[in-house]
Amino acid sequence: MRYLHLIIALAAPLVAASACRPPKWRVGQTVQTSSGAVEGHAASTASEVSEYLGIPYAQPPVRALRFQPPVRYNGKGKISGKSFGPACFPSNISAYDADFPQELIDVYGITEVGRRILATITNPGIPVSEDCLTLNVWTKPQTGEKRKPVMVYIHGGSFVSGSSAVPAYNGQFFADEEDVVLVTINYRLTFFGFPGNPHGHQNPGLLDQRMAVEWVRDNIASFGGDPKRITLFGESAGGASVDHYSFAWPHDPIVAGLISMSGTASGITPRPASLATSLWYNTTRALNCGDAHTPPSTQLTCMQSIPAPALLATLLNTISAPHSTPYSPTIDNHLVFTTPSHHPTAPLPLLIGTTDNESGLFRIFVPPQPHLTPHQETTFWHAQNQINFVCPAAARANRSAAEGIPTWRYRWHGVFPNTELARTPPSGAYHDSEVAVLFGTVDGSVVGEVEGQREVGGYMRGAWAAFAREPWGGLEGGGGWPRYVAGEETLVRLGWEGKPGASVVRGDFYDDGC
Template identity: 30%
Template sequence: MTTAASEPTGSEPEPEVRTAAGVLRGSVDEGVAVFRGIPFAESPVDQLRFAAPQPVTGWDGVRRAVSYGPPPPQAGHFGMDALARESVGTDWLTVNVWSPEPYRGAGLPVMAWIPGGAYSIGMSSLPEYDGARLAREGGVVVVTLNYRVGMEGFAHLDGAPANRGLLDQVAALEWVRDNIGAFGGDPDQVTVFGQSAGAGSVAALLAMPRAAGLFRRAIAQSMPGTFFSAALAADIAAACAAELGLRPTVADLTTVAPDRLPAAGDAIMAKCASFAERWGPVAHRSIPFSPVVDGDVLPVTPWQALADGAGRDIDLLVGHTRDEQRLLTALDGMLGQVTEERAETALEVFAPGPDGARRYRDGFPGAGPDELYELVNSDWLFRMPSLHLATAQITGGGRAHLYELAWSAPGMGGVLGACHGLDVPLVFGNLGSGQPAALIGVGPSPAAEELSARMRTAWTAFAAQGDPGWAPYDVEQRLTQLFDTRPTVTAYPEETSRLIWRDHSIPVLPLLDR
C-alpha cells in the first residue's frame, strides 16, 4: 500500500543506495531517507508456496523503493483482509528502511521491528509503524518487515517446514546483516523489537539456532505465552484444512488461492471453543496459530532456551502493560459484563496449578468477576510470560531490563486503562495515526507527548548502548521501570500475580486428547 508519505517531498534529492541485489532509489521524509518495499526473499508462491524463504533475485538498473510491498494474506480481524486485498502482487516478503544518514560507514544502531497481530494478521505498512520520527529523533536506522502469517506462515503442514513466518524473519535479519551498512546502519548493532505476536517472535528468535548472531539486543513488548507442540499445531492445521475439504498437506493446500486461505483460519477461530477438550486454553482464547516447538526450527521454548544460556550475550528489554486484557475484553463486547460464571471458568482454565483459582481469589479479595477475569487473562497471555522471560534470561547468566506501562489511555473515555497495544504509538511517536492511536485521544496531550519521548529515548538508548536508563532486573530487588505520568523505578508492581505464578513454568501447549 502506498501512503502519502511514500512519494518524494519538495526538491530534496532522491537518495540512492547499492544493495547486494541492486541499486535502490528512495524518498526523503523531513530529512530522513526512506526506502520502502525492498524484497528480502523471493515471492513465496507457486513452487515456493509453504517453503522456507529463498534468496531474492537481483535486478539491473535502479529500482524505485517508494511504495510499501503488498502484505501477506490476512485474517479478517479489524478489516485487515480487505486492506490486504487492496494491494497488488505477491512480493509479500519486503523490508522498509528509514535512515537519518543513508551513507556507508555512518555506523548507526539499527532497530528492526516485527509487527504483531496474533500470528494471523500483521503488515509493516500500517501508519503506526512509520519509522521516520524514531529514526530522526533517535539517531537510529529503523527497519520494518513483513512475514507470512496465518496458515501461510504458521500452519503445521505435511511437506512444509515448521514456523515459516519465523524463517521469514530470519531471512529479513540476514538481509539486514548483509545490506544495512549501505543505509548507514551498523550490522553489529542490531536490535530486534516487536509487540504482541511480534514480541513472541522476538522471544522465539532468541531460542532459534538459525537466528544466532543476527542481532545483539532484543526488546519484547507484551510477549504472548503461546508456543504450540507439534501435535497441537498439526491438529489445528487439520481442522483448518477440513474447513476447505482438504488435508493439511502442501499438495492439497497449494490448490487454494492465497487470498482464500485465511477464511479457513477465521472459521476455526469462530468455533474454537468447540475444540476445548482437545486444544485446551488456546481454544478458550481463539488462538489458532502460534510458533511451534518442533525440535528443529524452534528446538525449545524461549524460557527454556534463555534459562539454558542462549541469550547470555544478548541484551534484553522486556515488559508489558498494566491492563493487557482490557482492550480485548472490550473488543469481545464484555467490558463490565463479565459474569461470575465466566470469571470462574477463566480462573479454572488459565490460573496455574490445581489451586490457582483459589489463590487468585485469596490474593485479590476485593475483586469482582470483571477484575478477576481481566487479571487471570492478562497474566496467562502476556504479563507472566514477559516476566518469566526476564527471569529466564537472568537464570541463564544474561541481563534483562524490565518495565510496565501503567499510563491509562485517555481515548474512548479512558475506560481501557493501560491496555494491550498502547505502547506501540508511544514507542514510534506516531500519536495521531493508525488504529492504536485512537487510544491516545484526539489531539495528543502534552502528557502523551512527554511519555512518548521518554519511551523513545529509552528504546533508542538501549539499541545504542544496551542500557535504557534504569538498573537491570534481578530476582531480589526486582527493579522495574514504570512508565506513567510520573515514571518511577520500583519493585515489580504486580507482586500478587508474581507470587501466584512464581513456581509455575510456562509449558509447551499440548494436544490434550489424541
C-alpha cells in the same frame, strides 16, 4: 518505592560522532542492495529522513514456494521505494471490512478514539497479497554516527493479521530524533506462515523473520547502519517472535540485543504439533487435497496449486478474536520448543516488559458474562494479564538475569485521551497502547496531545535507542536504569502519572500469582 527522572544522555555521543559522518548524503538517494537499486524519498514529516519502502528481501512465496522456507531475493533492477509492500494474507479477508459490534461499543463505552484504534487492528485500506515479503528502512546518515545502531521491528497481530504498513509503525521519528536506522518487516501470517503440515515446514513465518534479519546484516551499512549493532524488537506476537528468535538461533543470533514488548515464547502459547496437524488436514480435506493417507508430496503439490482466496475461505476466522491463536508458531523442537526454559537462548542483553492492563484490549471483544459479578470479571481478566503476559515476562527476565546477562524490565502505565479505548470499565494502559506513543505516531485527529505526552514518547524512544546503541550497558550508563533484580527496586514504570522519566519499584512488585 522511589521516583526519578532517568534521562538518557544522548547529546554527547552524537556530537562526538559528528566527525565520522559520510562525506555527503542526499536525502532519498538511491542505495545499492542485494535486492537491487532502491530509490528513496524524504519522509512525510521528518523531511531530513530518507525513507525506503517495499524492498523485497525474499522471493514471492507462491506456487512451489508456498509453505516452504523463504528463498533469498537477489535483483539487479530498480526498486521505486515509494510504497509499502502489500500485507501478508490474514486468516479471513472479509473480516477486514467488518464493523466492530455496536452492542459491545455501547456495553464497554468505547470512545470515538477507541473506535478508530479498533479499526486499525484489521489494517483498513492496506492491500494484501501472498507476495508480501518486503521490508522498509528509515535513515538519516547526513548527521550523527557514520555507522548507526539499527533497530528491526516485528509487528504484532496474533500471528493472523498486521503489517509493516500500519501507520503506527512508521519509523521516521526514531530515525530523525535518535540517530538510529529503523527497519520494519512483513512476514507470512496465519496458515501461510504456520501451515502445520506434519511432513513439511511448520514455521515459515519465523524463517521469514530470520531472512529479513540476514538481509539487514548484509545491506544495512549502505544505509548508514552498523551491522554489528542490530537490535531486534517487537510487540505482542512480535515480542513473542523476538523471544522465539533467541531460542531458535542461540549460537548465531546475528543481532546484538533483544527487546520483547508484551509477548514471550511461553506467554503467547505456541501450538502443539497435534493441533497444527489437525488444522492442516481440515484444510486439505476441504480443498479436496486428501488427508493423512494421501502421499505427502501429492498433497503438498495440490495445496500449492489452490488459488489463495479459495484457501483462505476454508480457514478459521480469527480476526474477530485476537486473543485466540490457532495459526501461530508450532512446536517443532527446532525453532519452537515445548519447554523453552530447558533450552539455551542467545546470550544477549534483554529489555522486556508489559503494559499495566494488557487485557484492557482483549476484554472488549468478549461480551460480559451474566453469571459473573463485576468483581469476578475483573478478577478473571487480571488473571489473564498475569498468566499470558506478566508472569512469563517475569520468568524470562529472571532467567536472563540469573545467567548474568544484562537485563532491564519495564511496565507501561501511560493513559492519554487520544489513546483511550473504553470507559466501562476503563481500559487503562491496555495491550498495544504504548506502541504509537513509542513511535511518535499517535493519531491526534480526534483528540490532541495533552501536556507531557510528547515528552513521554520522546523519553521512551531515547531509552530504546540507548539500549540499541550499547545493549550491554547503554541504559545503565547513559541514564541510570537499574539492571533487573526481582527483589530490588529495579522495575521501571514508564508513563507513570503521564510524565516522562521513570518510577522505579521492586522488580517483583506486580508479580502476584507468579
